[in-house]
Amino acid sequence: MLFSQLLIPTLKESPAEAEVISHKLLMRAGFIRKLTSGVYSYLPLGLMALRKIERIVREEMNAAGAQEVLLPMVQPADLWAESGRLKKYGPELLRFRDRHDRESCLGPTHEEVITDLVRNNIHSYRGLPVNLYQIQTKFRDEIRPRFGLMRGREFIMKDAYSFDASSDAADRSYEAMKYAYHRIFTRCGLRFRAVEADTGTIGGNFSHEFMVLAETGEDTIVICRSCSYAANLEKAACAAPAPASDEMQPAAKVETPGKRKVEAVCEFLGIEPSRLLKTLIYRADGQPVAVLVRGDHEVQPVKLKNALKASEVELATDEECFAATGTPTGYLGPLGLKIPVIADQAVLGMRNFVTGGGEKNFHLTNVNLGRDFTPGQVADLRMVTPGDRCPLCGGELELTRGIEVGHIFKLGIAYSEALNARFLDAEGEMRPFIMGCYGIGVSRVLAAAIEQNHDQDGIVFPLPLAPFKVIVVNLGFADEAVGQAARSLYQALRESGIETLLDDRDERPGSKFKDADLLGIPFRVTVGKRFASGGLVEIRERASGKITELALAEAVERLARLTATD
C-alpha cells in the first residue's frame, strides 16, 4: 500500500495524556485515537496489527479443536440474574434499558450467553466435548481506565469456553488450551511466562495467567532462575526453611518502652529483624486470627485467605486487635492468645526469637515454638522476596514484572449449575457440564508487544505482528530513475506476497526515516542516491539497525528470506 493514501497521522510529540510507552507510541505512530475515556478507535495500521494477532489466535484455536462463534454484545439482564452475577458483578457491568423498558447489559464476558447456548442445543454426552470461542469487543466499565489499550473500558478479547462430560476430559480441554496459548504467544514473537495464578472468586485449582515480560507491567510475577517454575506473586510459594537446630535458651521478659515497630525493637535489642516474630491480627470472614511471620517477611493476604479457606481477609484495626487480644498493637505476641493462631512456615526455622510481650512496653526474648506456644496451623503465608528458594527445584527465585495477556480457568460446574445446563450421560443420568474458560486480551497483546519491544525511535515490532514487513522508502524525487526503481521494487515485493508499504510521499529523507522507525516496520529498504550512482539499495533491520547494501535485483529474494515466518 501507499503511504500517501493511508491514514497514518503520525505525531512528533506525545499527547500529554499518554503515560506509558505503548500508549504514547500507539498515538504517535497513528495506530489509535481516543474517543472518550478508555475507548479507542483503531486506525488502519492499528487494525492491521490487531488482525495479525487475531489471525494467529484463530489458527491456533482452530488447530486445538475449538470452533469460532460470535455472541451478542447486548445481553438481557434476566440471564445475568439467573447466574447470580447481575448482583455480584457490580458497576463494572454497564446496564441500560431498551425502548420496551427491558433491562439489558453490555457483555463484559460471556459465560452466561455461552452456557445458555449450549444448554439449549447440546443434550447428550455424545455432543461433547465442545469448545467454542469468539473474538469480540467487550465492555467493562472500569473504575479507572488507564494506559491506553492496556486497561480500556472497551477492548477486544478472544474468549473460549469448553464443555466436558467428566472432570478428566475437562482437564484435557484445559491442557489443550494451555498448549495452544503457548503456541500463540510464541508465534507472536513475545517473551512470556505462564504463571500459576490465584483463581479468585471463581474457585477451583486450575488457573494460569500468561504474562508478557516487560519492566512496565502492572503485575509482579515470580520466576525461578533454574527451572520453569513461575507464579503470580499472590500465589507464589517458596521452599520451607531448614528446621532450627540451635540450643534453646531460657525465655525472658524485657522492657521495651515505646518500641512498637519491628525496626525500633530490633535496634533497641540489637538484633536482626529475622530474629523477631511479628504477630498480626487479621479479620477472616469477620473473625479475628493471629498471623505469625518473621520480622523481615510480609504476609501475602491471598495466601492467607486460601490457607484459612476464608472468603475475605483483612488486616484488623488497632481497636479490633486490642479487643481480640487485650494487648495494644506493637506488643502482640503468640503466647496466651485465645483466638486461632496461624504461623508462616518460615517460623519453623526460627530459634530463640523475640516476640511481643503481650502487655504494653514489654517483649519476650528467646521464645521458642513448641516449648512456649504452638500455633493451630502452619502454612506458607508470606510474600516471596528475591533470593527465596524455588519450591520445585530449590533454585533462586526472581521477581519480575509482567502484563497479563491471557488467563485460563477451569470453571467446573459453577455456571452450568446456576443456569441448569445439563446433559444426559452414558448411564442416562442428568449431569451439569464441566466448563473451562480461556481469555486472551487481543488489544492488550498489541500494547504489551510494544511495551516489550520499542526503543527511543519508536516501535520495534516482532515480525509476526508488524502491519507491514517491509517499507520501501523512495528518495527519488529529483531523479525519476530512482523513483521508478522504488516503485518496481515495491511491485515485485507485493507480487512475492511480502506485505510492503511504499513511502511515496514527497517528504525529505529525514522525515521518512523517522516515520519508518516510529511505525516499527521490521525492514526498511531505501532507494536513493546509492541506486543512482551504483544500482544499490539499502536494507536496514529495525531491531538491530544492521544495514545491508545490495543490488536492486537481489533485494526481493533477500527480503523474502528475511521475512519468512513459521
Added chain:
RNA sequence: CGGGGCGUAGCGCAGCCUGGUUAGCGCGCCUGCCUUGGGAGCAGGAGGCCGCGAGUUCGAAUCUCGCCGCCCCGACCA
C-alpha cells in the same frame, strides 16, 4: 468514590497570580520559492464559543460559584 492536577488552534504549551488594544509561541496544515540520505530554509496564509453555565465588574481567557470532560495516585479488578 477519596486525594491531586489539567481543560486556550490538529498536537505540545505560554498568558491567568496583579482583569483593560486585534489572545500568543513551537510543531503540524495551506500557497509559492528553494531544498532532498536522519524530522531543512525563506515569504505569505488559514485555523480559537480561551470546556459549559451563571455571577462580580464599565470591562472576564484572567476573579467567584456550579456543572461537564480528561489525566495521575489510591481503593477495586474475570
